[in-house]
Amino acid sequence: MAKSHKPVVWFPFAAGGTVIAFFIPVIVLLTLLAALGHVPPGLGYDSLRAFAGSSLGKPIIFGVVALSLWSSAHRLRCTCYDFGLRADTLVATVLYVAALAGSLLVAVYLLGMPAA
Amino acid sequence: MPPAQPGTVSAADAAPHGGAVASPGRPGGSKERTVQLEVLRYNPDTDTEASFQRYAVVCPEEGVVLDALNEVKASVDPTLNYRWSCHMAVCGSCGMMINGEPKLACHAFLRDYAGVIRVEPLAHFPIERDLVTAPDDFMEKLKRVKPYLIPKESKPIDAGEYKQTPAQLMKFRQYSMCINCMLCYAACPEYGLTPRFIGPAALTLAHRYNQDSRDGGRKQRQEVAATHEGVWECTFVGACSEVCPAHVDPASALQQMKIASSVDWIVEHLIPGGNGS
Numbered sequence: 001m002a003k004s005h006k007p008v009v010w011f012p013f014a015a016g017g018t019v020i021a022f023f024i025p026v027i028v029l030l031t032l033l034a035a036l037g038h039v040p041p042g043l044g045y046d047s048l049r050a051f052a053g054s055s056l057g058k059p060i061i062f063g064v065v066a067l068s069l070w071s072s073a074h075r076l077r078c079t080c081y082d083f084g085l086r087a088d089t090l091v092a093t094v095l096y097v098a099a100l101a102g103s104l105l106v107a108v109y110l111l112g113m114p115a116a
Numbered sequence: 117m118p119p120a121q122p123g124t125v126s127a128a129d130a131a132p133h134g135g136a137v138a139s140p141g142r143p144g145g146s147k148e149r150t151v152q153l154e155v156l157r158y159n160p161d162t163d164t165e166a167s168f169q170r171y172a173v174v175c176p177e178e179g180v181v182l183d184a185l186n187e188v189k190a191s192v193d194p195t196l197n198y199r200w201s202c203h204m205a206v207c208g209s210c211g212m213m214i215n216g217e218p219k220l221a222c223h224a225f226l227r228d229y230a231g232v233i234r235v236e237p238l239a240h241f242p243i244e245r246d247l248v249t250a251p252d253d254f255m256e257k258l259k260r261v262k263p264y265l266i267p268k269e270s271k272p273i274d275a276g277e278y279k280q281t282p283a284q285l286m287k288f289r290q291y292s293m294c295i296n297c298m299l300c301y302a303a304c305p306e307y308g309l310t311p312r313f314i315g316p317a318a319l320t321l322a323h324r325y326n327q328d329s330r331d332g333g334r335k336q337r338q339e340v341a342a343t344h345e346g347v348w349e350c351t352f353v354g355a356c357s358e359v360c361p362a363h364v365d366p367a368s369a370l371q372q373m374k375i376a377s378s379v380d381w382i383v384e385h386l387i388p389g390g391n392g393s
Contacts, residue, residue: 003338006348007378014375078351082305 009074009096016071023064050116058110066103073099147177151184151226155196156236158243166243168234169193175226181233182210182221185247198247205361208297211238212247218302218359239302240311254298257314260340261322266333284329291324291369293362300356300366306349313349314340316356316366323369326376342377350374 030043051057073095080091150172158166173187182200189196200210203222210221213236215229226233241249267278300316307313322341326334340346347370356366 003342003377003381004344004346004348005381006344007374007381010348010374011378011382014378082309082351082353084309 009070009092012067012070013074014071016067016069016074019064019067020071024068046116052110053113053115058113062103062106062110065106066099069099069102070096148174149177149226151175151187152232153181153184153188154232154234155185155188155247156243157196157246159195160245170232177227179226180222181214181219181224181226181229181235184226184233185221185235196247197245206295208295208361211297211299211302212236213239213302218299220297220299220361223361238298240304240308241298241301251298253311254296254301254315254318257318258296258321261314261318261337262333263318263321263325265325265328265331266336268330268332278330280329287329288324288327290364291320291327293364294321294324295362297361299359299361303355303359305353305355306351310345310349312345314346316350316370319347319350319373320364320366320369323373326373338377338380341373342380347373347377 030040033040034043052061077088077092077095081088085091151174153171153173154168155171156166157163157169171188171192173184173192175184175187180203182203185196185198185200198210198212198221200222201207202209205220205223208220211218212221213219213234214221214224215234216236218238221235235247237243237247237249241251241253244250294317296317298317301307304313304316307315319341322337325331326337342348350367350370352367352371354367357364357368360366
């Protein structure tokens with residue numbers, strides 16, 4: 001029996017799961033605080049814009065978004081499978097293409113973003 | 117909880133309890149109750165399909181579902197078939213679905229169930245007769261993962277024992293607690309949907325030996341564990357770990373195996389000269 005090539009999709013999924021666990025709750029909290037008018041010091045628009053436009057910020061933002069998208073796509077694929085949707089190749093293709101397209105859009109946007 | 121002294125009535129005994137009656141003949145004056153069971157029956161010689169049968173038996177309140185089944189067999193219906201042996205959650209024989217949940221019948225306390233208790237054979241396995249299922253698929257998979265020590269280096273007996281530090285033991289100890297009761301297979305939706313999946317207990321036992329400092333058989337086990345039917349069929353639902361009566365955590369074993377198999381894959385495919393040892 002041949003060994004599976006699933007690590008190709010599973011490794012970024014596992015990395016994305018870790019990223020989601022650490023970053024997404026913080027981002028949700030900060031966004032909620034900002035929406036309620038309580039922007040923590042140092043996290044105002046200007047400083048975050050400067051971070052996003054910097055050569056350090058761009059790869060970090062790309063990594064967080066791309067890995068989160070990939071992880072969510074893979075999780076959704078597994079969920080579909082568990083719920084009995086057995087057209088796995090089709091489900092996987094649609095979800096992974098969506099994740100890759102989202103990642104590509106983020107990359108294009110970040111590359112075109114001038115430093116603040 | 118320590119048993120009450122004979123002849124005394126504890127606060128728990130004195131508390132009113134629906135349907136319970138005092139049994140003065142028993143030590144501690146423990147109570148009895150009428151237990152209603154709905155048991156799935158199937159006789160391959162006469163039945164075309166399985167059907168439920170109701171029983172009512174009087175059992176001690178502190179008893180377990182297995183006691184109720186034994187009472188049925190002893191006093192109501194001697195034709196009822198089920199497996200059991202130790203009555204203490206060690207042998208792993210009496211696994212069955214109790215109110216839809218995989219449980220050891222000897223570990224399912226009557227006090228936790230109200231009303232009619234539905235008892236069915238272990239899910240995802242073919243029924244042989246009544247509550248007896250055929251474990252052949254699990255046994256065959258267990259053999260395939262080589263769940264035994266394959267020594268890293270063989271040495272003569274006079275060279276002494278293979279020593280291990282407590283830390284080395286702790287790496288695999290919990291995974292060696294499996295009693296092969298197959299509750300994790302009955303709980304695993306993935307095994308139900310994809311019967312070729314090697315499954316939680318067999319893979320966890322493979323992991324147990326892979327993690328053993330004396331063992332050198334991981335490469336052989338990976339031939340089964342690292343395939344699509346091995347760890348990669350698992351989607352980390354985690355039900356296996358929830359139902360395990362021996363407190364093994366098969367879900368964690370499979371996740372650790374996925375990480376190790378992924379590292380193997382990178383070494384084999386992305387590192388020039390890597391052979392994925």
